[in-house]
Amino acid sequence: MEQARGNEEDNYRFLSTYLHLLKSTNPGTLTAMHNTVDKKGNALFKYLFFAFGACIAGYQYLRKVIVIDGTAMKWKYKGCLIATSGQDENMQIFPLAFGVVDGENEGGWVWFFENLKKICLRRVYPFAQHWACSVHLFRNVKHNFHCEGLATVVSKAARAYTVGDFRYWWREIENRGPACAMYLTEIGLPHWTHSHFPGDCYNIMSSNISGSLNAAMQTTVDYLIVSMVEFIRAMLMR
Template sequence: MLRASSVKQFAIFMIRKFNNVHTCSIDYRRNAHRHTTSSVIAKQIIGKLDNLYGSYDPTAIARDMEREFGVKISYHQARRGKVVALYMLHGRPAFGASIWGYLHYMRPIFCVDGSHLKGPYKSTLLLATAQDVIKQIYPLAWGIVDAEMNRSWMWFLSNLKDLIGDSDELVFVSDRKNSIENVIAHLFPWAHHGCCVWHMEKNLIQRYNNISSIFLFKRAARTYRTEEFERLMGQFHRVSATTYRYLEQAGLPFWSRALFVGQWYNILTNNNEESLNSMLRHARLLPITCLVEHIRHTMQKWFYERRASATACSTVLSPTMENELRTTFEAGTRL
């Protein structure tokens, strides 16, 4: 037995008690043995799990550990060891990594949208995405439902809320579907909800198709300053009072960066969702199980590649953002 403690104000420790006579018999080894951790068990059984057609249940694992090493472990210890061994063999699924990465590294803003599955499988794929540090699409959550209805979005966003919670820093970006707006208001009372500027622009084109109005809307939606926004909206009212009333009824803070309550950053549109929908245009013809497997495979590939890139990064920020910051700084010195 060895007992030691640290010495205050020094980076050393002092041995307080030491007994170098070992008297414990092998019979004393039992399931409370502190060194029989799940990782130790996993390393001992990993060779027996590398067979997709065999069955190796926790009871057999506990029996083998006692026979080979004289250590008794519980059923739950054996099960945890098996889980760790399977992770060592096949890796962890990317879905959990996606949520973990969002909670630790992402800005609290993401887009939500739905897309219809094609072919004979008439369902809807619901998506929630964020954006990583080099402005790449960061898939956060997926769900397949019958259709885009209140109860479908309630189920999807309820599960999402269990993982990310609610706060006044959280921002949603979506199109103007009433089902999304109703559920966000109910589940995330502290969060802020903004409209995809591209969808608003498309609605204006379909309803009014006034080139001058579209131009003024794009400038007004993206400006940062309240004074500039009010000046542009004054011009907008003179060009088309009807279109102005339509935007006013939609809610000016709903689509204006200058008036929006919360941090919208650079994510003013649902382009991330549209890009994912485009990427999945062929996979959406597949049966649902095949579609889910395709999504899983794609996500794990992305996460592996991005982890390798991040490991090789030697700068404080990503190289892309370092270059962008340097360019912005150089431009700012001349202001």
């Protein structure tokens, strides 16, 4: 495998050179890399962000909902591949930006969002609203609260368009699973219900868009970091 794909450490050493070449041949592309320094003064890779110029240019034509999801990488040093995507007016998936972090933790997310803000959230970021994925919520309720039909009722409450319809399903939740009602209250109604969401989520209520994008990139988690970025570039170019 090393003869075919190269050495993993050498891949990280070549990464900054590759990113320079990537930007010079793809106008408008943005990249960022964050390193730490060990006790011996050696630079250690920490985070990566990249967004191709064509993706950045297409953001203005999308619904203003950004879907973000991460998938675990299988390299020697592990990590998490982050994919952000949107949806155009024809309801097609449109990739926006990608990143590599050490895990789905606060430090990695904050660094990634700071870079994402440079391309597509420059004006609306201070007013952006956060929405939890309704599919993940359904699965969490089904797994943690063992009550027949409760997860389905939660889904109906999440998708209710009016406050009146929501209250009908909310009473069902309280009757069937008081502990579940407390759990959902702690999340905050604006974060998972259509009727209480202060922004416009269009028809996007789950992270399935990014899930589909991750499925298309499934083989990349086996690649070394430069090969992975190149695979994504080639896939989007096709």
